[in-house]
Amino acid sequence: MGQLFAVEIIYRGVFQKTLAKNITRGIVLAAHNEGKLGISFGRYGDAPERNGIPAKSFAIIANDEQTLEAGMAQYEPKHVDLTVVLDDTLCKGAESWAWYGLQPVHHALKSGHTLIVVSLQDAPTLLKTIHRREEPYKLGILKGVTSFSGMWVYKDDHTDVRVLGAIAKALPELVSLKSVEKFITEKLKNSLKVTSTQTAYQRFTAVDVKPGKGNPEELFNFELLPWENMRNGVSIPGQPQGGPYADPVTKQTGGFRPARNELFKKYSTRTQRPVVNFSTCTKCTLCWLDCPDASFDVTPDGTYDANLEACCGCGICEAVCPVKDCVTMVNESLFHDNDSQWVRYKKDPHTYLKWLEKTIEMAEPDEKRSHGFRYRGQYQEQLPEALEVARKG
Amino acid sequence: MATTTLPVEVEKKIHEQEALITGAEAIAIACKLANVDVVTAYPIRPYDTVMQYISQLVADGEMDCEYIVAEGEHSQFEIVKHASICGARVFCGSSGVGWMYAMEALTVSPALRVPMVCMVGNRALDDPGAFGVEHNDALAVRDLGWLLTWVDNAQEALDTALIAYRVAEDRRMLVPLAISCDGAFLTHSQALVRIPAAEQVKQFLPRYDRGDLLLHPDNVISVAPQANEDWVMEIRRQNYAVTERACSVIREVYADFGRTFGRKYGNPFFEEYLTEDAEVVLLGMGTLSTRVRVAVRKLREQGKKVGFVRLRWFRPFAGPEIAKCLERFKAVGVIDRDFSFGSPNLSGVVATEVRSAMYTGASTRPPVLGFICGLGGREVTVHDVEKMTDIVFEAAKGVTQPLTQWIGLRG
Ligand code: SF4
Ligand code: SF4
Numbered sequence: 001m002g003q004l005f006a007v008e009i010i011y012r013g014v015f016q017k018t019l020a021k022n023i024t025r026g027i028v029l030a031a032h033n034e035g036k037l038g039i040s041f042g043r044y045g046d047a048p049e050r051n052g053i054p055a056k057s058f059a060i061i062a063n064d065e066q067t068l069e070a071g072m073a074q075y076e077p078k079h080v081d082l083t084v085v086l087d088d089t090l091c092k093g094a095e096s097w098a099w100y101g102l103q104p105v106h107h108a109l110k111s112g113h114t115l116i117v118v119s120l121q122d123a124p125t126l127l128k129t130i131h132r133r134e135e136p137y138k139l140g141i142l143k144g145v146t147s148f149s150g151m152w153v154y155k156d157d158h159t160d161v162r163v164l165g166a167i168a169k170a171l172p173e174l175v176s177l178k179s180v181e182k183f184i185t186e187k188l189k190n191s192l193k194v195t196s197t198q199t200a201y202q203r204f205t206a207v208d209v210k211p212g213k214g215n216p217e218e219l220f221n222f223e224l225l226p227w228e229n230m231r232n233g234v235s236i237p238g239q240p241q242g243g244p245y246a247d248p249v250t251k252q253t254g255g256f257r258p259a260r261n262e263l264f265k266k267y268s269t270r271t272q273r274p275v276v277n278f279s280t281c282t283k284c285t286l287c288w289l290d291c292p293d294a295s296f297d298v299t300p301d302g303t304y305d306a307n308l309e310a311c312c313g314c315g316i317c318e319a320v321c322p323v324k325d326c327v328t329m330v331n332e333s334l335f336h337d338n339d340s341q342w343v344r345y346k347k348d349p350h351t352y353l354k355w356l357e358k359t360i361e362m363a364e365p366d367e368k369r370s371h372g373f374r375y376r377g378q379y380q381e382q383l384p385e386a387l388e389v390a391r392k393g
Numbered sequence: 394m395a396t397t398t399l400p401v402e403v404e405k406k407i408h409e410q411e412a413l414i415t416g417a418e419a420i421a422i423a424c425k426l427a428n429v430d431v432v433t434a435y436p437i438r439p440y441d442t443v444m445q446y447i448s449q450l451v452a453d454g455e456m457d458c459e460y461i462v463a464e465g466e467h468s469q470f471e472i473v474k475h476a477s478i479c480g481a482r483v484f485c486g487s488s489g490v491g492w493m494y495a496m497e498a499l500t501v502s503p504a505l506r507v508p509m510v511c512m513v514g515n516r517a518l519d520d521p522g523a524f525g526v527e528h529n530d531a532l533a534v535r536d537l538g539w540l541l542t543w544v545d546n547a548q549e550a551l552d553t554a555l556i557a558y559r560v561a562e563d564r565r566m567l568v569p570l571a572i573s574c575d576g577a578f579l580t581h582s583q584a585l586v587r588i589p590a591a592e593q594v595k596q597f598l599p600r601y602d603r604g605d606l607l608l609h610p611d612n613v614i615s616v617a618p619q620a621n622e623d624w625v626m627e628i629r630r631q632n633y634a635v636t637e638r639a640c641s642v643i644r645e646v647y648a649d650f651g652r653t654f655g656r657k658y659g660n661p662f663f664e665e666y667l668t669e670d671a672e673v674v675l676l677g678m679g680t681l682s683t684r685v686r687v688a689v690r691k692l693r694e695q696g697k698k699v700g701f702v703r704l705r706w707f708r709p710f711a712g713p714e715i716a717k718c719l720e721r722f723k724a725v726g727v728i729d730r731d732f733s734f735g736s737p738n739l740s741g742v743v744a745t746e747v748r749s750a751m752y753t754g755a756s757t758r759p760p761v762l763g764f765i766c767g768l769g770g771r772e773v774t775v776h777d778v779e780k781m782t783d784i785v786f787e788a789a790k791g792v793t794q795p796l797t798q799w800i801g802l803r804g
Contacts, residue, residue, distance in 0.1 A: 045621045075622075098621035227627035227634075233478075233506035233567070233606040234620075234628055238613035 132214030140206030165200030254300030270313030408590025421446030423554030489516030503538025525770010671700030688778035716754025
């Protein structure tokens, strides 16, 4: 058998579907310039037509047809030579719509190979969320603003060609920079993009991640039962009702927390999370009523606490809250836990409110509040920032 | 209630009544006797006869149930599906393209383990619009986990409806079941039927209990979540397990039916008529049996030793038993009141199944000829049966015959 390569792209459904496709197609066409053969495809079990859902795209490359066929004779590659994460909030893990459990981003990455993340953060920060593993690997950061756009479009902020440049650096055996350049010149017909790919290639570096380094969180484990042990009638145990819970300070119980399915806890679907100002909340109930995932716990105080083990980050609560700055969606990558905001607020209101103010300021200047459905990087206003980053590296 | 301890014969004399009713009416009465909780209806001929009779029973205060007229067949079957999951004993039905319009609900019911009992008043699929009988409507669900049975007279329709609830609701089964009644011949003509007493039925038919599959606030479950390829095959295997058990459960229920009501059906899966000394046999389903039996008697007067096998259960298909039965004859003619365009040998559905069962289950394999006839409600005449028998005798003599022939066709 000849040489076989597999590349995995982890991306956000809808917002990055075209971007991911551009990259896997680019890999195949660039490698073809070296006489290699390949295919590009999306993981079938995913539903990339859903907003923000973690999804995967693959490129499989081989030197000859039989090797390629051997690489294709499986549902999806089990071991990949390179993994690319197009949104750094996905470092918390890929949780597909079809639900294969929460998969760490390096789930399929071969030992010693490179994980590329598009991010403005540094390696130590990303490693707070990327799960630790037994095998060593390399972590490479392609500095950039997360590139999000609509279902059928790509913002054309050069993220695709920049990623291709980084890939050529990380895995030259797969495709050389020259082949990537040739692909861009001939197929994309854009010399500026050639420059972008060259710059990305030059600047791209990766650090070694030693075994055991990273987020120590135990991954949720589940068993694929034999058919005799599965419940009949396509039924699963439901959730009991839930009920009141205790105030962390006064210990008095009250409010209502619905019981939630243990299996669907993490929601790496989220790119933003709501932060709540409990001191200005008027208890109008709108966020609680309109949240599509019933994420709000009614606190013993009668305020509403977005439970981050359930929240999908849609932003509806921010849109419906009538009080200024009371619910604000902020960048999910700032957070490394799902702890209750209300508990923090109750324990130390002053520190919480200070933190809240700072977080809102840092995440979203006031004029960018959307009060409607939204997602990261949708604003044209972010283009200058993206350009700046690309220029400086 | 005290009478339940009396011997069957005594009890029958006390309570059993005789009535002149149609097959559809017989099924309506069975629903009353089975104390069905939820009935959904949407008119289409010939199934609509049964909904008319049930609505009359409800209006007369004889039957107490939720009677819901849906806005179409899809809803009709969806409603009973949900009611059944919530623990209601349900009845519904349809015909022809009405049944096909409900296809999505029909498809999901076996996996959800919904023991809905339905009457299919067999009707030709449109186009052209026609009322007459053809079996392709009910047969459309043959691969999906449904149980399918065909009856040939009103008494059998009533008895089979009671048996159907016992079989479908058995905890080892919990799958949907359709009783096929040929349009016109069975649904619209009246015959004398013995109606068992309510007490006897109570004894025969236990309460419907789906155990931990019941959707109820006291049994919190979620039904029909989305699943990926990690789970679907195992779910299919569970329905396969149901089909593995089906024949033995059905046999058990028929035996119990005979004990309770004193009316014995012998082999539940098929009925043999004058086969003991027969050289050749015909095989078919539904009401064409009357014509075939008349023809068989006539042919026997001419010294032609022909018999008839009437198939009662198509799903489960009692393959090994059918093969063992048919291997005794020199040739077999299968009468299909359906078509399966493009099938092996271009035969009808039943002929293809019979051949498949014979291939693995029979020690000798006589020729199995397929006849397609009586489509769209066309009469299967005694003469047609004679003609088919002659062809089968030719095959028995070793004269090769086409594997599929259309009988009663102009041109
Ligand atoms: S972001 Fe959406 S899912 Fe999360 S709490 Fe707000 S409304 Fe609910
Ligand atoms: S919408 Fe805003 S003000 Fe109303 S209850 Fe929710 S957080 Fe409080």
